[in-house]
Amino acid sequence: MLEVTSLTRAFGNHLAIADISMQVAEGELVTIVGPSGCGKSTLLRCVAGLLPPTSGQVVLNGVPVTRVPDRLAVVFQDYSRSLYPWLSVAANVALPLLAATRRGSDRGSRRGRAVRDPAVRDRAASQRAVSQRAVSQRAVSQRAVSQRAARRAVALAALESVGLGGFADRYPWQLSGGMQQRVAIARALACEPVLLLMDEPFGAVDAQTREDLEDLLLRVQAERHITTLLVTHDIDESVYAGDRVIVLTRGPGRVRAEVAVDLPAPRDQITTKERREFARLRAEVSRLVRGTPAPASAPPEISPPEIFQQAP
Amino acid sequence: MSALPATGPATTAAARPRAGGRTYLLLARLLVLAAAIAGWQLGTTAAGNPYFLPPAQIASGMYHRWFDGPASHLWLTADATANLLPSLGRMLSGWAIAAVAGVALGVAIGRLPLLADLAESLVHFGRAVPPPALVPVFLFVFKIGTPMEVAAIIFGVIWPVLVNSIDGARHVDAGYTETARAFRLPPAQRLTRVILPGAAPKICAGLRLSLALALVMMIISEFAGSTNGIGNEMLTAQSTFDISLMWQVIGLLGVLGIVLNALFAVAERRVLAWQRAPRATS
Numbered sequence: 001m002l003e004v005t006s007l008t009r010a011f012g013n014h015l016a017i018a019d020i021s022m023q024v025a026e027g028e029l030v031t032i033v034g035p036s037g038c039g040k041s042t043l044l045r046c047v048a049g050l051l052p053p054t055s056g057q058v059v060l061n062g063v064p065v066t067r068v069p070d071r072l073a074v075v076f077q078d079y080s081r082s083l084y085p086w087l088s089v090a091a092n093v094a095l096p097l098l099a100a101t102r103r104g105s106d107r108g109s110r111r112g113r114a115v116r117d118p119a120v121r122d123r124a125a126s127q128r129a130v131s132q133r134a135v136s137q138r139a140v141s142q143r144a145v146s147q148r149a150a151r152r153a154v155a156l157a158a159l160e161s162v163g164l165g166g167f168a169d170r171y172p173w174q175l176s177g178g179m180q181q182r183v184a185i186a187r188a189l190a191c192e193p194v195l196l197l198m199d200e201p202f203g204a205v206d207a208q209t210r211e212d213l214e215d216l217l218l219r220v221q222a223e224r225h226i227t228t229l230l231v232t233h234d235i236d237e238s239v240y241a242g243d244r245v246i247v248l249t250r251g252p253g254r255v256r257a258e259v260a261v262d263l264p265a266p267r268d269q270i271t272t273k274e275r276r277e278f279a280r281l282r283a284e285v286s287r288l289v290r291g292t293p294a295p296a297s298a299p300p301e302i303s304p305p306e307i308f309q310q311a312p
Numbered sequence: 313m314s315a316l317p318a319t320g321p322a323t324t325a326a327a328r329p330r331a332g333g334r335t336y337l338l339l340a341r342l343l344v345l346a347a348a349i350a351g352w353q354l355g356t357t358a359a360g361n362p363y364f365l366p367p368a369q370i371a372s373g374m375y376h377r378w379f380d381g382p383a384s385h386l387w388l389t390a391d392a393t394a395n396l397l398p399s400l401g402r403m404l405s406g407w408a409i410a411a412v413a414g415v416a417l418g419v420a421i422g423r424l425p426l427l428a429d430l431a432e433s434l435v436h437f438g439r440a441v442p443p444p445a446l447v448p449v450f451l452f453v454f455k456i457g458t459p460m461e462v463a464a465i466i467f468g469v470i471w472p473v474l475v476n477s478i479d480g481a482r483h484v485d486a487g488y489t490e491t492a493r494a495f496r497l498p499p500a501q502r503l504t505r506v507i508l509p510g511a512a513p514k515i516c517a518g519l520r521l522s523l524a525l526a527l528v529m530m531i532i533s534e535f536a537g538s539t540n541g542i543g544n545e546m547l548t549a550q551s552t553f554d555i556s557l558m559w560q561v562i563g564l565l566g567v568l569g570i571v572l573n574a575l576f577a578v579a580e581r582r583v584l585a586w587q588r589a590p591r592a593t594s
């Protein structure tokens with residue numbers, strides 16, 4: 001689904017990430033963990049099409065990413081700089097919907113590009129037909145009103161799904177940090193992404209809120225199977241949330257190892273973290289992040305059951 | 313932690329002493345003002361100098377000259393309709409045109425590096441020229457009359473708007489603009505929902521400066537040449553040695569400045585309500 005090949009990005013002479021290759025399957029939740037400054041954000045911004053790579057490429061569903069792909073959503077770490085304080089919570093969540101609808105029509109007509117997604121193409125065609133008909137000013141404004149109402153309805157549903165149903169008409173700065181990050185998640189979900197990118201999304205909230213947000217993410221993931229790339233510097237989080245953990249080296253970031261996480265679903269903050277597999281995976285990822293060699297008896301490639309048999 | 317209940321009392325607790333402080337400050341300010349006016353009244357009455365009039369006399373003169381009209385004319389006298397309204401009209405239209413043009417140009421220059429390279433030295437040159445120096449030029453181009461005065465006001469007051477809009481648009485938080493890109497916001501929406509609100513605090517600061525400057529340019533352009541307006545009344549007062557009218561015009565300009573600034577502050581508070589919000593983290 002997502003294929004990253006030999007991705008390298010330099011800022012001037014400074015290499016931020018070097019030769020990163022990885023693949024993410026449809027519906028998979030992959031966590032990327034590495035020390036701070038190792039290029040996690042750079043990697044994510046390249047995948048999002050926000051930053052052109054120096055070399056290498058990103059391919060999403062067979063299409064090379066050269067600009068921000070449609071139906072991609074990002075949750076940034078710093079919600080205070082990514083939610084707009086001058087827009088209400090609902091307006092913040094509805095904003096990307098505006099982009100999605102507009103984009104469909106202008107892709108079809110003005111840019112004259114081939115549209116792959118048939119749904120988008122149909123919508124573009126119908127919007128063009130509507131605009132070609134000589135519609136009266138009043139009909140146009142009525143349509144705008146109903147579209148706005150439709151966007152608001154989608155935004156309210158998204159807010160409901162993250163447990164913020166009653167906060168649509170507040171402003172982001174009236175909410176706590178954890179709630180603001182829920183708004184950011186609702187905004188990402190509202191545009192029904194095929195790929196969700198999260199850059200240390202829970203790094204700025206306290207431990208309890210972080211656990212709640214992790215569980216919210218896992219619940220959403222279980223319901224919608226959105227392919228997700230979650231960047232974190234928290235080792236527990238990378239193991240707890242991920243189907244697979246990709247460990248990056250200290251900067252310039254390279255892939256040090258990939259660790260499959262076989263913890264059963266649904267995961268639970270207490271019982272999952274009690275499991276011996278969790279402790280083992282946590283230790284393994286921890287060693288990989290620090291760059292200390294694993295004990296000879298437990299090489300990273302061995303699957304969990306064998307470990308338990310070998311453990312004294 | 314569900315911090316909503318926690319932030320509730322915290323913000324009100326923080327707001328309460330501030331609100332109290334503001335009331336005291338307001339009282340103190342009024343007291344100083346009252347004392348100054350009382351001193352002025354007593355001093356001028358005692359001195360009896362014909363060039364320095366007591367404020368009560370000036371105020372009543374202002375009232376009878378401009379605000380003693382019929383209710384159907386909003387209490388404006390014929391003198392006010394003939395002079396005050398044209399002055400205000402020219403000032404506000406000049407300011408409004410400068411505001412629209414300044415914001416449009418400023419945002420374009422602030423967001424388009426190529427345009428900035430081309431235009432920025434021009435802007436700094438324009439800003440450096442003292443605005444009143446332009447009045448004789450416009451007097452040549454337009455002759456005496458409203459177009460000359462409005463043009464002088466526009467070119468006199470556009471610079472603070474322009475410079476602040478450039479600065480505001482250029483320094484919109486990169487987090488805001490990157491989010492807009494990540495969610496594929498089309499250019500028009502990016503401008504109206506991200507760049508303009510993000511630059512609004514700076515833009516408002518520029519607009520406020522230029523509003524004060526517009527009053528200055530209004531009076532200067534009328535001094536240079538006009539057939540009506542309160543600047544023209546001032547010229548008449550000067551040539552007829554009407555000391556009382558001179559003081560009335562000065563008083564009127566002061567009142568206008570205060571009223572305009574207060575109205576602008578009210579509008580600004582509404583537009584920038586989000587800015588007074590406590591910033592949780594940064």
Ligand SMILES: Nc1ncnc2c1ncn2[C@@H]1O[C@H](COP(=O)(O)OP(=O)(O)O)[C@@H](O)[C@H]1O
Nearest residue numbers: 011015016035036037038039040041042043251
């Ligand atoms: N826009 C930029 N300009 C120059 N250097 C940058 C830029 N963004 C990131 N870097 C550098 O790239 C390296 C990786 O940064 P980043 O991707 O933010 O790391 P992480 O997210 O893992 O903490 C750092 O050394 C950082 O200084």
Ligand SMILES: [Mg+2]
Nearest residue numbers: 040041199200
């Ligand atoms: Mg980062």
